[in-house]
Amino acid sequence: MSPRRVTLADVARSAGVSPTTASLVLSGRGREMRISHDVEQRVLKAADELQYRPNAVSVGLRTGTTRTIGFVSDTVATTRLAGDMIKGALEAARDRGVMLFIGETEGDAELEHRLLQAMHDRQVDGIILASMFTRTIKVPKEITAAPAVLLNALPKHPSPLSSVLPDEVEAGRTAARVLLDAGHRDDIYLIGAGPGMRNVPAGSVAAVERLVGIREVLGEAGVKIAGGRVCRDWQPEYGLDATRAILASGRPRALICFNDRIALGAYQALSDHGLKVPSDVSVVSFDDHPLAAWMRPKLTTVALPHYDLGRRAVDVLFDEIGHHRDGTARTGEVHRVPMPVRHRESVASPGAV
Amino acid sequence: MSPRRVTLADVARSAGVSPTTASLVLSGRGREMRISHDVEQRVLKAADELQYRPNAVSVGLRTGTTRTIGFVSDTVATTRLAGDMIKGALEAARDRGVMLFIGETEGDAELEHRLLQAMHDRQVDGIILASMFTRTIKVPKEITAAPAVLLNALPKHPSPLSSVLPDEVEAGRTAARVLLDAGHRDDIYLIGAGPGMRNVPAGSVAAVERLVGIREVLGEAGVKIAGGRVCRDWQPEYGLDATRAILASGRPRALICFNDRIALGAYQALSDHGLKVPSDVSVVSFDDHPLAAWMRPKLTTVALPHYDLGRRAVDVLFDEIGHHRDGTARTGEVHRVPMPVRHRESVASPGAV
DNA sequence: CTGTTAGCGCTTTCAG
DNA sequence: CTGAAAGCGCTAACAG
Numbered sequence: 001m002s003p004r005r006v007t008l009a010d011v012a013r014s015a016g017v018s019p020t021t022a023s024l025v026l027s028g029r030g031r032e033m034r035i036s037h038d039v040e041q042r043v044l045k046a047a048d049e050l051q052y053r054p055n056a057v058s059v060g061l062r063t064g065t066t067r068t069i070g071f072v073s074d075t076v077a078t079t080r081l082a083g084d085m086i087k088g089a090l091e092a093a094r095d096r097g098v099m100l101f102i103g104e105t106e107g108d109a110e111l112e113h114r115l116l117q118a119m120h121d122r123q124v125d126g127i128i129l130a131s132m133f134t135r136t137i138k139v140p141k142e143i144t145a146a147p148a149v150l151l152n153a154l155p156k157h158p159s160p161l162s163s164v165l166p167d168e169v170e171a172g173r174t175a176a177r178v179l180l181d182a183g184h185r186d187d188i189y190l191i192g193a194g195p196g197m198r199n200v201p202a203g204s205v206a207a208v209e210r211l212v213g214i215r216e217v218l219g220e221a222g223v224k225i226a227g228g229r230v231c232r233d234w235q236p237e238y239g240l241d242a243t244r245a246i247l248a249s250g251r252p253r254a255l256i257c258f259n260d261r262i263a264l265g266a267y268q269a270l271s272d273h274g275l276k277v278p279s280d281v282s283v284v285s286f287d288d289h290p291l292a293a294w295m296r297p298k299l300t301t302v303a304l305p306h307y308d309l310g311r312r313a314v315d316v317l318f319d320e321i322g323h324h325r326d327g328t329a330r331t332g333e334v335h336r337v338p339m340p341v342r343h344r345e346s347v348a349s350p351g352a353v
Numbered sequence: 354m355s356p357r358r359v360t361l362a363d364v365a366r367s368a369g370v371s372p373t374t375a376s377l378v379l380s381g382r383g384r385e386m387r388i389s390h391d392v393e394q395r396v397l398k399a400a401d402e403l404q405y406r407p408n409a410v411s412v413g414l415r416t417g418t419t420r421t422i423g424f425v426s427d428t429v430a431t432t433r434l435a436g437d438m439i440k441g442a443l444e445a446a447r448d449r450g451v452m453l454f455i456g457e458t459e460g461d462a463e464l465e466h467r468l469l470q471a472m473h474d475r476q477v478d479g480i481i482l483a484s485m486f487t488r489t490i491k492v493p494k495e496i497t498a499a500p501a502v503l504l505n506a507l508p509k510h511p512s513p514l515s516s517v518l519p520d521e522v523e524a525g526r527t528a529a530r531v532l533l534d535a536g537h538r539d540d541i542y543l544i545g546a547g548p549g550m551r552n553v554p555a556g557s558v559a560a561v562e563r564l565v566g567i568r569e570v571l572g573e574a575g576v577k578i579a580g581g582r583v584c585r586d587w588q589p590e591y592g593l594d595a596t597r598a599i600l601a602s603g604r605p606r607a608l609i610c611f612n613d614r615i616a617l618g619a620y621q622a623l624s625d626h627g628l629k630v631p632s633d634v635s636v637v638s639f640d641d642h643p644l645a646a647w648m649r650p651k652l653t654t655v656a657l658p659h660y661d662l663g664r665r666a667v668d669v670l671f672d673e674i675g676h677h678r679d680g681t682a683r684t685g686e687v688h689r690v691p692m693p694v695r696h697r698e699s700v701a702s703p704g705a706v
Numbered sequence: 707c708t709g710t711t712a713g714c715g716c717t718t719t720c721a722g
Numbered sequence: 723c724t725g726a727a728a729g730c731g732c733t734a735a736c737a738g
Binding site for chain 3: 017019060062063064
């Protein structure tokens, strides 16, 4: 079968030195320990010839650190968005020479519990607990067994855990600025929430934060939001209904849709009404869902930075691991990742009537 | 910080027995060793009270088996399809109490090399080497360090590795039967390959296998393929071109498109020609890409079983691991996973003109 | 500058 | 039926 792996002892023997010396040389601390150049070369040569590779399991047992982290999400592989988060995390991990365990909880607390246990049993250095869409979650107690960060999620109850989230408030500002920059000052309507801060779908972090940003920028510019409609669910059909309702009483020049699926419905309503995007009505949205590039005209939208979120999560996790190692207190910070605009074809100046 | 993990020694001490005894009881071999019921209960109680969990790293070092497998693919997280494969693998692994390392090579051999090494260093029990789309690959030599299976890939050179693949030949038969069952016997055209076995895009396993199945069933039914066109690439634009070319000279009653993206192009060409699907022309396709359900009329297609492929791969891998353990020879088999038809709206009887 | 020794947490002979 | 002891492969005191 497969030949027995070569061990440090093999290398030491072959180089005619003790395991300690071999270990020192191979861990790069040979210089610092002022090991003779001759011995160093012998060890290096032996290791190279025997193709020695340290047994990471053994190192893990001995040092207590496995260069392995866990990525647990409620639903993962299945969607393109989540896929990008994983990809970001994967690449950041690779840059640090760390491997990723992945697991899916499907929103099942029991499963989540077992997964976290299985990972801790394997002595992961830390855990990323990710949510598919931004929301507040109840942090499982067993997570505290190792450093951890929340990805795309906020702790429902006070917790020492740090979070990594898209910067939704700034995204709201961005969307508003896109319209302002195009020259819109009147007849700007919101689809999906608002215009008042009370009119927001329950439990949606994204909704309130986006709204805050929008109102802030528009307010500062002295622009009044003409109107807005909540949608019970951010799906095309509700976007259609909401837009239709607005069209019944008003005459929008610009729409800020709270996500791309809503925008799809809005397009439909506009078209039914004989209104053209963007010449009659500009539309700006959020998420940069794949469908945004499929829509005609292509949708200008403020993108959810899935890939960056993934990367950032491992960066933050490693900070936590560092703090954990040298006893520094947990930070419990909230890290916001910028949401970039994708300028496409759905926004135009209102002048061109 | 986090309290030290409780060890087997702690349990043994608390139960007033030796570590050996505790180990025996907890590994379930207490009965077999005829440990006294009293002692057994004491150990169990202690373990439970202390919330003992074995340190998997230690077990891994001691026993050489880590209950961990590696999933390496050329590109993975990014696409919905690959995501489903991972999900299948994840769930199958979970059923067996095994964790998954995942890694992406991006088609880079050097990266692949390093990833496989990193996994072997961590003593994975086996590896799944997956490809995004079915193809032949050069098997990296370092893979032989542990049991392994190829997923969605065939070894380019003779190899002892088993493979798990979609059953493309049977899928071809299925597609042909769908048409036959609807009553089609004439003017059946192929878009993407064929009708002769020479007319196939280079290097596409799926193309030749699907064609074989199609020709077999149609041939046995005494039905002659009216024509067909290769597409240099299986993209909508080429599907459109190919269909247009066929429309220039013939009058198809049914199209077998080699994948859904091609079918999208075919729809377009048909529509440009004033032909309705399915009343004028039936269309059947392969893959069940998400877009198949978006097309109007919804596309009847033979699905790539990504989820099942993932599950199957871990099943096969575990067989290999079993064989590896008891020294039985590697099998090197090719496992085919059925491709189910998704009956939708693009096929009708040719009678209804 | 290098080697001896111990031990991470667990399983597994081998003796009682 | 139970315990003592060894050892998986490696690192880290501590001596020399």
